Amino acid sequence: MQKYVEQCRKCEMIHIVPMQFVWPKEDLVRADKELDMPLVDLEGFIRGDEEATQQASKLIRTACLNHGFFQVINHGIDLRLITTAYDHMDALFKLPIDKKLRASRTPGTMWGYSNAHADRFSSKLPWKETFSFPFLDNSLEHVVTNYFKSTLGQNFEATGGVYQKYCEAMKDLCLKIMELLAISLGVDRLYYRNFFEGGCSIMRCNYYPCCEEPSLVLGTGPHCDSTSLTLLHQDQVGGLEVFADNKWQTVPPHSEAFVINIGDTFTALSNGKY
Ligand SMILES: C=C1C[C@]23C[C@H]1CC[C@H]2[C@]1(C)CCC[C@@](C)(C(=O)O)[C@H]1[C@@H]3C(=O)O
Ligand SMILES: O=C(O)CCC(=O)C(=O)O
Helix, strand or coil: CHHHHHHHHHHHCCCCCCHHHCCCHHHCCCCCEECCCCEEECHHHHHCCHHHHHHHHHHHHHHHHHCCEEEEECCCCCHHHHHHHHHHHHHHHCCCHHHHHCCECCCCCCCEEEECCCCCCCCCCCCCEEEEEEEECCCCCCHHHHHHHHHHCHHHHHHHHHHHHHHHHHHHHHHHHHHHHHHHHCCCCCHHHHHHCCCEEEEEEEECCCCCCHHHCCCCCCCCCCCCEEEECCCCCCCCEEEECCEEEECCCCCCCEEEEECHHHHHHCCCCC
16 A cells, blocks of 8 residues: 555656646756856947947957857946836736736737736746836837826826836937947948837836746746847846856846847847857
């Protein structure tokens, strides 16, 4: 009897996490090495110092010829804006689930609240909640502020205003990086900046809740960004991993830095060089 029960316990693999969130073993590989990626200081470039600009573009070129990831500091974004954005995001994800579900993602779009993308997938669900919204520079209206008011209600106008400012700051930083990418590729330094000037962006807030069985789940599954450029600020918990040199490597958080990575669209825009 004892043995039988023992065998049952072994073969049933009893765990707490629902099966939809359990990832295949081949995806659950822990990174043990830190990614070799440059920390690019943008202060000189922003001040118009040509030597510092060339130095920054060289670091970016090396990173983009290798794995496409680099970090930027002294980027000109007010660190208090980042802190305020986190405070508002914390309040948003702490809302009761019924209130969050009222802002659920509109089918066929990327915009709104999503709980593990459970409305889109039925297995290998990411262990995260997300809130995504569009941004485009529009002098006629504050697109982000209005989005928060229309999806979460008038009480979220202040939060919308914070993310309106945050998205404007991200767009400004993105265009600066597009200039450095152009210089690094030896093309007209305004080429990509002009191309993306009027473009729209996806802003996504990610909340990765604690998990009782972290070795079975992933906050976000392995992927390449299909977009052109991703600007990511990590909180101090960490967990971001990048697949480079045929192994997963960690990107430790740096509170004053943004992690930048080029996506598939930019690879095409560089004619496959990056
Ligand atoms: C354009 C996008 C779609 C996703 C967010 C951005 C860039 C990465 C994509 C994603 C993260 C890749 C993994 C699956 C995904 C569904 C996710 O886990 O969030 C993807 C995002 C999405 O489709 O919402
Ligand atoms: O958009 C997402 O949810 C994925 C986030 C991601 O890939 C990242 O944080 O690097």
